[in-house]
Amino acid sequence: MAVPMISHPMGGRAVEEWIAKHPDQRVPDKIRDRIFLRAKGKCYVTGRRLMPGEWDLDHIKRLADGGEHRESNLAPIWRERHREKTAEENSDAAKADRIRRKHNGTWPKSKSPLRGGGFRKTRDA
Numbered sequence: 271m272a273v274p275m276i277s278h279p280m281g282g283r284a285v286e287e288w289i290a291k292h293p294d295q296r297v298p299d300k301i302r303d304r305i306f307l308r309a310k311g312k313c314y315v316t317g318r319r320l321m322p323g324e325w326d327l328d329h330i331k332r333l334a335d336g337g338e339h340r341e342s343n344l345a346p347i348w349r350e351r352h353r354e355k356t357a358e359e360n361s362d363a364a365k366a367d368r369i370r371r372k373h374n375g376t377w378p379k380s381k382s383p384l385r386g387g388g389f390r391k392t393r394d395a
Protein backbone atom coordinates (compact mmCIF):
# COMPACT_ATOMS: atom_id res chain seq x y z
CA MET A 271 0.00 0.00 0.00
CA ALA A 272 1.36 3.42 -0.94
CA VAL A 273 2.01 5.98 1.79
CA PRO A 274 -0.30 9.00 1.38
CA MET A 275 1.43 12.23 0.51
CA ILE A 276 0.22 15.72 1.35
CA SER A 277 1.49 19.05 0.12
CA HIS A 278 3.49 21.03 2.61
CA PRO A 279 1.57 24.14 3.84
CA MET A 280 4.53 26.40 3.08
CA GLY A 281 4.77 25.10 -0.48
CA GLY A 282 7.59 23.05 -1.91
CA ARG A 283 7.74 19.30 -1.91
CA ALA A 284 5.10 16.87 -0.85
CA VAL A 285 5.62 15.15 2.51
CA GLU A 286 4.39 11.87 3.95
CA GLU A 287 1.18 12.16 5.93
CA TRP A 288 1.57 11.45 9.64
CA ILE A 289 -0.51 8.44 10.73
CA ALA A 290 -0.64 7.41 14.39
CA LYS A 291 0.35 3.91 15.40
CA HIS A 292 -2.46 3.79 18.00
CA PRO A 293 -5.40 6.08 18.94
CA ASP A 294 -3.74 7.41 22.12
CA GLN A 295 -0.52 8.49 20.41
CA ARG A 296 0.37 12.15 20.94
CA VAL A 297 0.59 14.28 17.79
CA PRO A 298 4.22 15.47 17.42
CA ASP A 299 4.83 19.23 17.68
CA LYS A 300 6.19 19.33 14.12
CA ILE A 301 2.90 17.86 12.83
CA ARG A 302 0.80 20.21 15.03
CA ASP A 303 2.67 23.15 13.47
CA ARG A 304 2.08 21.77 9.96
CA ILE A 305 -1.66 21.35 10.62
CA PHE A 306 -1.86 24.88 12.09
CA LEU A 307 -0.11 26.36 9.03
CA ARG A 308 -2.35 24.38 6.65
CA ALA A 309 -5.40 26.00 8.34
CA LYS A 310 -3.76 29.45 8.09
CA GLY A 311 -4.00 29.83 11.89
CA LYS A 312 -7.81 29.80 11.96
CA CYS A 313 -10.35 27.64 13.78
CA TYR A 314 -11.91 25.25 11.28
CA VAL A 315 -15.34 25.58 12.97
CA THR A 316 -15.65 29.30 13.74
CA GLY A 317 -13.07 30.81 11.38
CA ARG A 318 -11.66 32.76 14.34
CA ARG A 319 -7.96 33.73 14.28
CA LEU A 320 -6.23 31.52 16.87
CA MET A 321 -3.69 32.83 19.36
CA PRO A 322 -1.00 30.72 21.06
CA GLY A 323 -2.37 28.60 23.90
CA GLU A 324 -6.07 28.98 23.02
CA TRP A 325 -6.43 26.13 20.53
CA ASP A 326 -6.50 22.34 20.40
CA LEU A 327 -6.39 19.78 17.64
CA ASP A 328 -9.74 18.19 16.87
CA HIS A 329 -10.62 15.08 14.90
CA ILE A 330 -12.86 16.24 12.05
CA LYS A 331 -14.53 12.82 12.01
CA ARG A 332 -14.37 11.54 15.58
CA LEU A 333 -12.63 8.25 16.28
CA ALA A 334 -15.81 6.71 17.74
CA ASP A 335 -17.56 7.32 14.41
CA GLY A 336 -14.84 5.63 12.37
CA GLY A 337 -12.45 8.55 11.92
CA GLU A 338 -8.73 7.89 11.89
CA HIS A 339 -5.96 9.35 14.06
CA ARG A 340 -4.04 10.87 11.15
CA GLU A 341 -2.95 14.27 9.93
CA SER A 342 -5.68 14.67 7.30
CA ASN A 343 -8.39 14.11 9.95
CA LEU A 344 -7.04 16.74 12.36
CA ALA A 345 -7.70 20.48 12.38
CA PRO A 346 -7.11 23.37 14.80
CA ILE A 347 -10.12 24.45 16.83
CA TRP A 348 -10.66 27.23 19.38
CA ARG A 349 -10.48 25.53 22.81
CA GLU A 350 -13.81 26.96 24.05
CA ARG A 351 -15.65 25.73 20.92
CA HIS A 352 -13.85 22.37 21.17
CA ARG A 353 -15.44 21.72 24.58
CA GLU A 354 -18.90 22.59 23.23
CA LYS A 355 -18.46 20.46 20.11
CA THR A 356 -17.25 17.45 22.08
CA ALA A 357 -20.16 17.73 24.53
CA GLU A 358 -22.66 17.93 21.64
CA GLU A 359 -21.12 14.91 19.90
CA ASN A 360 -21.10 12.85 23.10
CA SER A 361 -24.71 13.78 23.87
CA ASP A 362 -25.83 12.86 20.35
CA ALA A 363 -23.95 9.55 20.50
CA ALA A 364 -25.44 8.69 23.91
CA LYS A 365 -28.96 9.41 22.63
CA ALA A 366 -28.41 7.25 19.54
CA ASP A 367 -27.11 4.47 21.80
CA ARG A 368 -30.22 4.68 24.05
CA ILE A 369 -32.57 4.58 21.06
CA ARG A 370 -30.74 1.61 19.55
CA ARG A 371 -30.71 -0.30 22.85
CA LYS A 372 -34.42 0.36 23.46
CA HIS A 373 -35.21 -0.83 19.93
CA ASN A 374 -33.13 -3.99 20.44
CA GLY A 375 -34.73 -4.65 23.84
CA THR A 376 -31.42 -4.42 25.73
CA TRP A 377 -32.25 -1.23 27.64
CA PRO A 378 -32.75 -2.11 31.35
CA LYS A 379 -36.25 -1.94 32.78
CA SER A 380 -36.86 0.58 35.54
CA LYS A 381 -36.29 -0.81 39.05
CA SER A 382 -38.99 1.46 40.46
CA PRO A 383 -41.86 1.75 37.97
CA LEU A 384 -44.35 4.57 38.38
CA ARG A 385 -47.35 3.61 40.46
CA GLY A 386 -50.73 5.06 39.88
CA GLY A 387 -54.08 4.86 41.59
CA GLY A 388 -55.51 2.80 38.75
CA PHE A 389 -59.14 2.99 37.74
CA ARG A 390 -61.92 3.41 40.26
CA LYS A 391 -63.80 0.19 41.04
CA THR A 392 -67.25 1.73 40.49
CA ARG A 393 -68.60 4.72 38.66
CA ASP A 394 -70.56 7.42 40.34
CA ALA A 395 -73.65 7.99 38.31
